[in-house]
Amino acid sequence: MVQAQTLSRNQQIVLDIIEKAKGPLKAYSILFNVQKKGINAPQQIYRALDKLIEMGKIHKIESKNAFVACRSSDCEISKATAFSICESCEMVDEISDAKLSKYLSSFNHRKGMKFKRFNLEFFGLCKKCK
Amino acid sequence: MVQAQTLSRNQQIVLDIIEKAKGPLKAYSILFNVQKKGINAPQQIYRALDKLIEMGKIHKIESKNAFVACRSSDCEISKATAFSICESCEMVDEISDAKLSKYLSSFNHRKGMKFKRFNLEFFGLCKKCK
DNA sequence: CTCAAATATGTTATATTATAACAAACGTTA
């Protein structure tokens, strides 16, 4: 089990960087940013990322292999995530839309599969890049 | 531009393997499978994969870094894709549901972004693994 | 047909992303 409250030292360092970032961060760019803080190896980053994802503090943008802080309260422990991604400036915005989430959560594939989780990524041009 | 009809030799070889496969294939497993046919380098695989994706013949399952043949006619040139993915046996099934597709295609984020494309991945246990 | 452009191929090298494996330290709590 993962306790909701306390983050370990490395987890806190990694989360801080991701939360401060304006856009999605890649694992190795996080690594380069924390070498001054005594974190030297990819494992240390990936372990922190894994735990933070489990806790729902961050999400992985699968199409970019990058990580963003969770800005929503709806996506409890990352069971239902949706993002809009600008194909020009790389901006990522977490979509927190109750209707969308409800619609997808109750969607059932006719082949009899019961879903536990979904991830949705929209692509386009953001307001600025349009 | 990509012409719809003819596939090049390497593209055809790669597509054949993906179409014959029961599940998603990874780039390097495709590579190992075609070395007898004179394809030796990852570049050759990735180039074929890129073109096949552009043509809508295959899709990339982002959460698995793997590729499946398109079984649908709805997802024209991969603008609107959805998959169900079994977390136990790795099975991937393309979801072709007109209502879902329409719902998501017309979904507009209130922050003013106009979407060109989406990809949706559902996770759970398939009928067999349930 | 002919030549130029576009597309596809082959090849070597390298970049990027992620995990394995092992040892030590730390924090509970029984």
Add this chain to the structure above:
DNA sequence: TAACGTTTGTTATAATATAACATATTTGAG
């Protein structure tokens, strides 16, 4: 304290993907 789970540190390596350059093949305009 002893035992357990979790976190850390570290070295090595696996897996995924692209860069760069040379050549070949196909296509289509003139």
